[in-house]
Amino acid sequence: MSVETIHKIILHPFIQESLSSLKAMTGLEGRADEAFIDNVEDFRFKGYAVCSDMKGNLDGVILMHHYSETAVAVGQAVQLSLVGESNDSDTLNEDLVSALEEWGNTIVGRATHLLQKHNLGFEFASPHVALDLEDMTPYLKGVKQIVTVPVHVEGVGRYYFNLLVREVQQDNVYTDVNLTSEAHIIPPPLNGVPVDKNALIMTVDDSPMIRKAIVRLLADMGYTNTIEADDGASAVEMMRSDKPDFVFMDVVMKQVNGDRALEAIRSFDTQTPVVMLSSVTDSTVVDRCQQLGVHGFIFKPLNAENSLELLRSYLKV
Known part of the structure; x- marks a missing residue:
């Protein structure tokens, strides 16, 4: 499976969802570079990652991978946007990890649902957070190829999307799929009275x-x-x-x-x-x-x- 196919079909939804959610949840702007092949031997854990195992036509791991300083800055921005509180910590404390988990889970949830919706032969496990090399080690076993896309956040730094490939089961992934998603949204009822301010x-x-x-x-x-x-x-x-x-x-x-x-x-x-x-x-x-x-x-x-x-x-x- 070529880098172009992997990027277009597998990584692209994650990258686009991350840029969209970054803007929506933090107000920060980001841009993605071109995909490239990383050397497995040179791969290093950077300090924070959201990992999701994938099975099916491709056995591997989707990785949203941050340097610690980038993770701290994005986590601070998410927390400020969601709860209106600033966090001056320069390390990944519990509150910042919680903020990053919400951002990462939103991205992975929307992107994996989109891929599964189109029946492309991929199944994704629930995402997990890796905070050190020990957390990361199980995901690195058996990896034969790594496809990487850097994402630059204006005024903050970089994070990366990695696809850690263990094995390609079959090379019949559709490359002409229109990966768009329409939200089936239930609007609020037009009638009704305001909920009382003393309501539980x-x-x-x-x-x-x-x-x-x-x-x-x-x-x-x-x-x-x-x-x-x-x-x-x-x-x-x-x-x-x-x-x-x-x-x-x-x-x-x-x-x-x-x-x-x-x-x-x-x-x-x-x-x-x-x-x-x-x-x-x-x-x-x-x-x-x-x-x-x-x-x-x-x-x-x-x-x-x-x-x-x-x-x-x-x-x-």
């Missing part, structure tokens, strides 16, 4: 950064009576015990996904409005949630410019 609102997301961002936005609108859940299973339990009046819930989480949690919730509560959040515009998931009586969908990435209006449109304030 629950935020469900396995990202502490996203939960914090939504709670902050709700407070800006006068909603201070909030609770949080970090997984679909705990969300179901809190629906039974706390009986929130409104719910914002992520779709993809580490334990129980939001659509499964919604199904469980609807078995005993068919009235409470639930708005789903997702980085993946999967029509199957959207249709399933619609059938379960979802109130709406908000598609990531969230940022300071769009988040307040999106939440406001569903709360009718």
Whole structure:
């Protein structure tokens, strides 16, 4: 498989999603250079990476790879955009890693969904973060070829997309696929009354950064009576015990996904409005949630410019 094919079909969606999400989540501008082949022997871990194993027509790893200083700068920008707080740390502390995870998961989720949607014979594992060489070592085993694309962030530095190739199973990847994605978006209902400012609102997301961002936005609108859940299973339990009046819930989480949690919730509560959040515009998931009586969908990435209006449109304030 040629570098051109790998770049166009596999790496290109990740690069484009990263540039789009970089702009949306940080306000920073980026540009990508041409793809090239890296020497496997010369490959070095740079300090921070988001890794996603891929199987099928190609056995390998997608790697979004940063120097530590670039990761810190981007993480600071994401945190400032999402929660309105600056982080002066010059190392990757817990808050900055959380911000970078949200950015990376948004990119990987949107790009992998797009590739899988076109049935190109690739399957991707959930992304994992590597913070040191020990975290990175399992992904480097058996790698025979590395394709690299540098991405320059204006005023910040560089990060890289690497495709670590272990084995190409077959060379029948389609090169004429139009890799575009149309969001199947459920708009907020046109009718209804504003949600009362004393209403109990629950935020469900396995990202502490996203939960914090939504709670902050709700407070800006006068909603201070909030609770949080970090997984679909705990969300179901809190629906039974706390009986929130409104719910914002992520779709993809580490334990129980939001659509499964919604199904469980609807078995005993068919009235409470639930708005789903997702980085993946999967029509199957959207249709399933619609059938379960979802109130709406908000598609990531969230940022300071769009988040307040999106939440406001569903709360009718």
